[in-house]
Amino acid sequence: MTNEAILKALSNVEEPDLGKDLVTLNMVQNVVIDGNNVSFTVVLTTPACPMKDHIQNACINAVKILVNKEANVTVNFTSNTTSNRTDAKTLLSGVKNIIAVVSGKGGVGKSTVSANLALALAADGAKVGLMDADIYGPSQHIMFGVRGERPMMKDNGDGKGLIVPMERFGIKVMSIGLLIDEKQAVVWRGPMVSSAIRQFVSDVDWGELDYLIIDMPPGTGDIHLTIVQTVPVTGVIVVTTPQLVALADAKKGIAMFSQAQLKVPVIGLVENMSYFTPAELPDNKYYLFGKDGGKHLAEEFDIPFLGQIPIVQSIREGGDIGVPIMVSDDVITKKAFENFGHNTVRGIAMRNANLPATEIQEILE
Amino acid sequence: MTNEAILKALSNVEEPDLGKDLVTLNMVQNVVIDGNNVSFTVVLTTPACPMKDHIQNACINAVKILVNKEANVTVNFTSNTTSNRTDAKTLLSGVKNIIAVVSGKGGVGKSTVSANLALALAADGAKVGLMDADIYGPSQHIMFGVRGERPMMKDNGDGKGLIVPMERFGIKVMSIGLLIDEKQAVVWRGPMVSSAIRQFVSDVDWGELDYLIIDMPPGTGDIHLTIVQTVPVTGVIVVTTPQLVALADAKKGIAMFSQAQLKVPVIGLVENMSYFTPAELPDNKYYLFGKDGGKHLAEEFDIPFLGQIPIVQSIREGGDIGVPIMVSDDVITKKAFENFGHNTVRGIAMRNANLPATEIQEILE
Missing domain, CATH: 3.30.300.130 (Fe-S cluster assembly (FSCA))
Incomplete structure (x- = not known):
């Protein structure tokens, strides 16, 4: 040998x-x-x-x-996590991939998907950060149980302080909800949002990360353009449910990020609330909002389909409990998020190797 | 004697x-x-x-x-259905009560609730009409199986034609979707919407009705103001789901219609998708989106709570089938809609008798 x-x-x-x-x-x-x-x-x-x-x-x-x-x-x-950043790296210089999680409309579980994607990637050993940029309704500080806490400051030597992100379950978490009064959030307008996002990117000590996940505000508006123009985003993940009204809004999201001047690739689409499964009857799938709506949308727009996340609930639970699924004992949903996480990192790695979207779509099928 | x-x-x-x-x-x-x-x-x-x-x-x-x-x-x-109309009755002169069904956000099932409310009231013997004013996504023509049909015209003697509404399941149905091409609907803007709504009110032969139910566009915008200023609305019913994001938008809806200059009373709030029940296990209630969110909102704003509508599905079904629940064999949801319908007409009758909202709220509890 x-x-x-x-x-x-x-x-x-x-x-x-x-x-x-x-x-x-x-x-x-x-x-x-x-x-x-x-x-x-x-x-x-x-x-x-x-x-x-x-x-x-x-x-x-x-x-x-x-x-x-x-x-x-x-x-x-x-x-050695690949990266295809082509910007000057004056911002987030230690971050290899920046993933913006978007949804055409609210209520589709964008924040839940962001949190559990972060947890799924961290569980596989990746260094992950989660930036809650949903100025209308920040929720990651609640999901990660750091509500009411205030992040520490750190001197970076040149007299300029850096905000140290909170760490929970191995994830670096920063939320608009940690910096401002919750009732204040909704009245923010354009310029303030823009400067807040810039602060999140330049004044937070994110350090070395394989993936920074940004939980974006819902919808398709000026704020989204501001964020993707401020932050060197690798690509976006679109979250939808199989409901017709959610799919219609998801299309708007895809259309917005596909605009030539933005040049933000769509990494893929994930379908949330795909079906309901009672925890006690794991083989029963109830397609409450129609079947495979997100999957068909991904096919229609030639973007990779990253997975289906079910709703699983035990008859004993009342909902809205606030424990991220990846650290709960819900094995069915955990498995769905693992699969989604794997498809996401595979999709990003293939993109970083310059494979065309249609090929990525086929490989991930 | x-x-x-x-x-x-x-x-x-x-x-x-x-x-x-x-x-x-x-x-x-x-x-x-x-x-x-x-x-x-x-x-x-x-x-x-x-x-x-x-x-x-x-x-x-x-x-x-x-x-x-x-x-x-x-x-x-x-x-002899009561009415408290105080307008000059130049429009909809044979209609006793006009109920606008609204939601703060899309996707909460406003159209399903409107259709099944109409069917529940008609099943009790009331004369009911259903006007689909959701210009963004008309759906009643689909729900009532008259998609693609065109309404007849009728000469009312003075040379001016009247549109004859379609009749299905004992309901007079008119939908924006019957008059215009579906793809055209979304690009309508203010003045056109306003004239379309006026046409729906003045050029349709609604005849004598106990209740005309208007399926409103989702959201809270100028269109809603236009409609309630054009049509002599008796009151609005707010539809929400127990999700936090839906409740937040429902609040906006309540706030908008509560504005003093509008003077449109809120008849009450109905909570849709309150819980999931497998058709095969009717005693199992899964509170997918949290428990009693709509009920608590109604209490908070001192408005009557009109009912909770569950999601019921058989393991054999794929969702989005398009048969209105009231004419299906889903007895659980049918019962919920009957109860909601009863609370609605009781609430309206009490309002017509000038009972204060807080008293109506208590009686309906």
Whole structure:
């Protein structure tokens, strides 16, 4: 066994999403050979990569079949989250990917989806931040149980203070709701919103992050344009429910972000409240608001479909309890969010590798 | 037994909602005495009066106890729906009560509630019309299965044609969706909307109606002001779901119609999607969007609470089927709509008798 033979074997292992082999993609490092033992490290495009097991098996098989069937192969994993930021990085310089979660209308669960996406990615080992930019109704400080707390300030050496985000469940969280009185929020207007968002981006110590998730205000208005012009957004995720009225508004959202002058790609669409399942009857799916409305919308607009999130409730619960699903014991919804999270990071990694949207859409199907 | 003795006895029978006796309210007619047989007619304030049985028993008891315990008492019922219209009746002259169904936001089921309220009142024998004024997304022509049909015209003698509303399930239905191309609807703007609504009111042959229900556009905007200034609306019914975001928008709706210059009373609030019940497990209630949010809102604003409408679905159904609940076999939701309909007509009758809102609220509790 030689270093070259191992690399040659691994050049037959394809990264399933990116469609190229691990060696070409420069994903293999630290090949160490000791007798029949060989170990190497695969550098994934994201710590949340759901393809780990698949890649591990393919690597072991390639070495055994092509080099030495007696080999003991150890595949280590590390990750270097990809980024395609092309801005000057004067803002959020340590953040690799900035994901704006939008919805055409309120009430579709945008904030719940943002919070649980952040938690799903963090559970896979990614460094995640969550910025609650919903000035009309900030809720992440409530969801993450830091309501009423005030963030600390930190001196960054040049006399200018930085706001230290709150940390809960491994996520760095900042919410408009932490900085201002809740009743004050609704009366904010254009210029104030713009400066608040700028402050969130420039005066908060986000540090190194694989993903910063922005919980955007609902709707499609000037505020959204302001935010995507202020923040170097990687792409947006559109949240909808299968209701006709929600789908109509989701279309407006897709149309707005698809405007040529904005150049904000749509990473994909996620369908929330897809069906209801009683916790006690996990096989029963009740399509309360129609079936697959979001899925069909994604197909119609040629954007990747990232998943369906059900409503699961036990007969014992009264709703609105305020525990994020990812840290609750609701395994069905947790599984749905994990799947959505995986599709999201895969979609972003493929985008960062410049795959066209239609191809990403097909691969994620 | 004499006419006077019977009337004296019946002056002890109270109309439970209006708090006055039947004789004072001029509700007793055609007393006929023949030996031990006595019959009379009670003129109800609405054909949909849910108090019939109660009033019948009270009348029989009053005659037997106070006049003649051997009497055979026959109580006939008729109705003369009350009205408190104070306008010149140049428009909709045959319509006694005009109910505008509004919602602060879309997607709360305003159109479903309007359709099934109309059906519930008609099932009780009231003459009901349904005007779909939701110019953004007319749906009643779809719900009532008359999509694609065109209403007939009728000559009213003076050379001016009148539009004949469609009739389905005993309801006179007119929808913006019957007159214009569906794709055209969304681009309508202020003045056009205003003239379309005026046409709906002046050029449609609504005839004699106890209740005309108007399915309003969602939201709180100029269009709503235009409609209530064009049409002599008796009062509005606010539809909300228990979701926080829907409640916040419902508040805006209540605030708008409560403006002094509008003088449009809020008949009450109805909570839609209150809980989910699988058709196969009618005792299981899942409070998907929180419990009693609409009820608490009604209490907060001192407006009558008219009912809770559940979501009921069979595991076999896919949603969005388009059969109005009142003509389906969903007995649970049908019962909820009947109850809502009864509270609505009681609330209107009490308003027409000038009872204060807080008293109506207490009586309907």
